[in-house]
Structure formats: structure tokens, C-alpha cells
Amino acid sequence: APQPNDLRPVIEADRRHVWHHMLQHKPLETGDPRIIVEGKGLKVWDAAGREYIDALSGGVWTVNVGYGRTSIADAVRDQLVRMNYFAQSAGSIPAARFAEKLLEKMPGLSRVYFNNSGSEANEKVFKMVRQIAHRHHGGGKWKILYRERDYHGTTIATLAAGGQPERAAMYGPYPDGFVMVPHCLEYRRQWDDGSYGERAADAIEEVILREGPETVGLLCLEPITAGGGVIVPPAGYWERVQEICARYEILLHIDEVVCGLGRTGTWFGYQNFGIRPDFVTMAKGVASGYAAISCTVTTEAVFERFKDGADPMAHFRDISTFGGCAGGPAAALETMRIIEDEGLLDNCLAMGARLRANLEALKEKHAVIGDVRGMGLFQGAELVKDRATREPVDEPSIARVVAETAARGVMIGASNRSVPGLNNVLCLAPALVASAAEIDAIT
């Protein structure tokens, strides 16, 4: 472990000049910012020399293969000294290799478009759908449906497609054509007759009929809602969703930014449910936080709609400057190799089952845990004041649990402060390399 050393000048430089994400800086006028200086496996050390088990993979479910992977650093280095970057519509060796390897895991999909962040990957889908609407539907099928409590990113268009009103509250006005469908959290269900899955999907159909199916082009969903409260859709949901999309010719977009690359014990979250998506987006786990890379993946049928040699407006008129950085796919390729060679999908299933069993045992002991849910190493615990009424604990209580857990050396997360009154879910998503001892220590 690194020793506390003289990082005072760095801490002061950070305090004076760095604007941290998602942080109220007022308390930092007197306290120190958190600076993480080193990591190995699941462990990280901060500038004060404190050691933590990171139970959320870099704070936002990203570092799937754990910290300190020299083979990924080597792969990126080798690529960068040979060829770091070239745009001008050109490809790169690692991009082609990674695309081929990725698509081996994604039957039915055949094209990868490279970008840098989850938001960007999602916004590319919206642009593709809008271009298809203009060119192939005479301006119809331009609306984008998204689900209450889901999150798809931080840009204006992805916030317009965000089901967490508090996140979007300060940044409007938003573009037209984004329409919300109801959530599918069974614990807080609207119906209680055993048909929740089908009925939650039927609620989507009601929105489509209300809007007019000829206006709706895309349904954008997380396979398991992450920051909105770790919501695994109930039985019967996905089959019905797929039927509805087919019936009204609506493209289905699965946002795998969190679940992608192994988080649930399968390569992708949607593969747990037998879904056949038209678009899949991924970011965080793709290179496990070793490089900024995201992908928008689609079918040959979608891709073909952008081909027409005679018309300069036919191709996808989009660019991403750093979507051409060759370090990203080099890191991603090595990340996939590690997941395969080290059997991390199996470890994710085994350790996920252990984490789940541990959480269920905690639930038996502590009435404050109202619900435990998730898949693989992606688990949540919903905290309530009263199990019978399911009244959520308040936000200061959740914040205290997270802070006191960190004080005991384990970093966990909580659902976003973005679903008013319901930000009461503890989030656990350790790296896929977690050991049984680490899972038990986290619990």
C-alpha cells in the first residue's frame, strides 16, 4: 500500500482549480477533496493513505476487471506508440479487431460505431433514428420513448430521454419528441394481481397508441435500471416489450452502459432475457476505465438504410473526434481477453450469488432492508422505514449509510438523487474479480 506522502500541494491545487463531477464544493472550503492515488484489484488508496474496498467499481460501475492491470496499460502503450490517432473516416487495427471480437458475443448485430462516452453512444442512436425518420418515413417515426427512472446520459438530448426528473430540472428547454413510459419496479408496482410484468409492458403500448404508432421510432430501455434503483424487469415484461416493438415497427434500443461487458454474469444484460435489440450501446465496462471508449452497435438492416452512393445526405452525417483514438479499442480488446481467460463471467455469477445470499441474510436480520434485487455483481438493497408501508428512508439516512460504510473502509453507492423521495437504494457492483472474502467484507 502506498504510504501517506506529501500530497499537500496536489490537494491544494485540486481544491483551488478542479471542479469535481456531481459535487457540492462548499464543504471543501474547509475539508479536503477526495483524491484516489492508487488501485489494485478491488482496493484503492486515497491521498491520505486510507485503504478502501471499492464495491462500486470506480464509483460508477466501470472498472469491471479491477485496478492495476498492466496488460491493458501495455496494450494501450504499444498501440499509441505505433499509431495513436487518425480520423478522416479511416479505421484502425484495434478498432477492426475489437469490433469483430465484440460482435462474436452479440448474435444478430453486425456494426459498431465508436464514440467516447455513454451519453454520446446513446445520442448517436437518437440521431440515427431521426435520420431514418427523415429519409425513410417521410418525417414519421421520429419520437423516442424512454422509461421512468432510467438514465441515458448527461447531454441535453440524453437528459430529454431521462426518466429522472431531478437530473433534468435545471437544463431545459429540451428538444421535442421524447416521451416517457412508466417504470417497471415490481416492489413499487401499480398492479398487484400477478400480471405485473405484462401490464408494465402494456403500459408502454398505451403510450404508443396515445402518441400514434406512426410517430414512434424508438424505445430506449436499460436492461436493468442502474442509478434509478437497480430494477430488474419482472417476468413476462421483455417478451411483451419485444412483441409490442414488432407490432408497431419500433426499433428497440438497449442501453448497456452499465450492464455491458460482464456485469450480470453474461456478456450483456439483455442476454439474460432473450431480447433481440436493434441497437445496443455500451461504455463503462468496455475498457474497464482504462480508456475512454463507447460503442453504438446495430444491425445490418439499420446500417443498410444509410447507404446510397448517389446521395451525399444518405450516410450517417456524424463524427466523434476521439471516436478515432486507437487506444480505446486496444484497451477494450485486452479487457475482453482478460474476462475470457480469467473466467470472469463465471466468477461474476458465483460471487454475485454469494453477495445476493449475504444481502438476503442481512434482510432477515434488519427490517430496514425492504427489498434486495439485482443480477450477478450488480445488486441493490432498498431501505425503508417500515416494511409494511414500504415508506422509503429519507435521503440523509442513505447518505449516512454510504458515509459510515466508507469510514469503515468500504465504498458503496446509492441510487441517484434524482427520483424524488425514492433515492433509497444502496448499490453494490464490485469488480468481476472479487473474491469470496472481499464479498463477505463488503457485506
Ligand code: PLP
Ligand atoms: N446510460 C446509463 C445506463 C448510465 O448509467 C450512464 C452513466 O451513468 C450513461 C448512460 C451515461 O454515460 P456517460 O456518463 O459515459 O456519458
